[in-house]
Amino acid sequence: MKHHSILIIFGAFLALMPSLLAVRAVPDRESAVYAPDETVRFRLYELPDEAVKIDFRALNLEREPLLAGSAEPGGSIRLEKLPLGYYEFDFTVRDVSGRALTTGRWPFAVIPRINRDKVQWEKNQFGAMVMPHTAYPMADRRRDAEMMNRVGMRFVRGQRLNWVQVQPDEKRAPDWKTADEEVAIYRENGLEIVANTAWPLPRWASAGFGRSKRAVDKMYPADDRLDDIRAFYSELGRRYRGKVAYWEVGNEVDAALFWLGRPEHVESGDKDAIIKDFCDYFVLIAQALKAGDPAAQVGPNTTGRAPDGHTYRDWLRKFLADPAAKREMNFFSTHYRADFDGIRQVFREKGVPAETDVIVTEIGGMGSKVDRTRTEWEQLKGNIRVTYIQCAAGLTAGAKALCKFLLREIPNVHLNEICGMLEKDFRLRPEFVAYATMIRMIGFADPAGERNVVRRADRGWLNCWTFKEADRQINLLVLNDASQAEVVLDTPDSELLLTDPMGRERTVKSVGGKVKFRLERETPLFVTGRITPEPGPVKYPEPEVVATVNLSVNSGFEEAAEPNRIPGWKVITDELGGKSGSQGGFKVEPDATVKFAGDRSLRMSAAEKTKWYGVMLDIPAEKLPKIGFGQYLELTVRYRIKTDRVQGTGTAVTFSLREKSGRRISWKDSAFEWGTFGWEERTRTFTVDRMGPELGSISVEFYLGQATGTVWLDEVEVTGKLWQKSGADAMRVN
16 A cells, blocks of 8 residues: 555545545535536545545535435546535545545535626625735635625625735835735626725834834824825825725724724723724825725724724714714715614714715624534524525615625634635635525615514514515515424415525415415525515514523622632633633732722732733523523623723623633623723623533623733622523624
């Protein structure tokens, strides 16, 4: 037997047998995307000498074999006449005795092509976000664009038309070659550009450079760089005049993670001043872009918590209260499922024209790679449902340029999220096929509101968004709060056509003006045909509280304590493994002098930057209500906080799911705060909709990690509510 090199071939899809043989399954086209009339071909490489037979199957989304066969080594394997959908080419290599030498899988898809000549292309609002500011080879950019073109996307959101990309070195002149080539690639593939620009700022151009240890690339520019920034963005606008649909200034600028303002306001924590800093920055960039392209459409980008905002609250009202910022804003950009009615209401209050575009440049489902209660495969399929809901809700609200986050996972960046439609190496995920189906079904139709069929299922309840294209009525039906249900709809048609996210079709006949079919929660359906709604407005069920529990322990810190030992609470020293360690200059102690109420408060202080230090209330799982189907647990912490000269990362409250050993499973941080302010009340919430058997506790943590200064806490009340939910999982925002 020959010695074969051990190749690392995308381990999640290739199982290595004891012989340590690695066989590559290679489709005959790079994209692995085929039209219905095309033959799918695979060839296997690096086969062992003992191989005499290859058993293969084509597994569908449900991982059922739709086609199976055997082949001899050396030739290509043909898969023909497969229905539309997502597939995995599954193979087993055997020796003469029938023993399995190795196995593997490779994903592919069968998707119809879109004929742009036969659709109203300008109605299409679908797109995707591509690689942010990381290494991005030109070959990958071209292939990304081709994958977007293949399924009929219209918009591409990127972050490369930016000063830090074109001129990363202050000692060198701007180099436009890469940006020019990228813009040409998008135009060749029929993609309209949404350019997320003006962040991050080159560090050497920041007012915080040399002054601050915080993220200076998210601060206001230095005074002596303002002429440079005007010159660059004027040239950017001129160079790509008429080639960019929307210019977003900044990314999620209502969050401290992405915008910090002028250094003095960073240090003081003056949030209103930080919003004003962004207004000034926005006007600077917008005017420069429009100097190069007077027709440029420029707007700010915020998190899905618009209009209120993330770290900086009532953000949109405060932004539009600035006359210059309001004058320069041509559109407003947000993410996920924002409050579109609330955004339009603020527009009306501030005199913004009603026709002003609202675009949504990050949208769709996400799964957690550290969520052990559901497999990654289950989450990948579940993401389709959330993407469908957010897209349908956005389109119905009149949103434009819905860009899926992400087209492809980000190479060289560790994410705890599963959010791309493609793997880092371009392998397909089911959501790529589902997005293609959605574009074909409603991408060129007119939104026609929601249908009142909320109660037309024998379990749970229904969303129904309706779209019209020529003489067709297409309805998107989604089941909530039940795993499956029987749906009964009224229709004047003799039959309705049902299309699932994989593009698979079936018809149901009408009997007595009614159609009946099964609907699964994880599989939304497009229903083509006329549906007669029930009378009255659409009214969805509200979540209901099933149980309430008080989880507070020593909430006022009144129990006798000593330094670094607080009754009912744990002191966290270096929370990355949740283990004890040296505390350095970090102190936790009762304070009888500074308090909000009672005799004491809790004081955390650090004279120098520590690791992730803080205090934690650990709530054992047995004290929490058990979560049933269609339910979620909402934990709320209400507390009083006072700070003095907090600098660095800042202070925040974090909710964590922990194993019985204490190791974190997952966590969620609130917005970090810094600076100096007197006693203020805060309320933070966290929701969880499943608890696996490995869950040992949920913890509420207050951090002064990676920061200096002093934080006082008092009156910390923790309550839990068990809710019967009503589609709350579709409201995912960042």
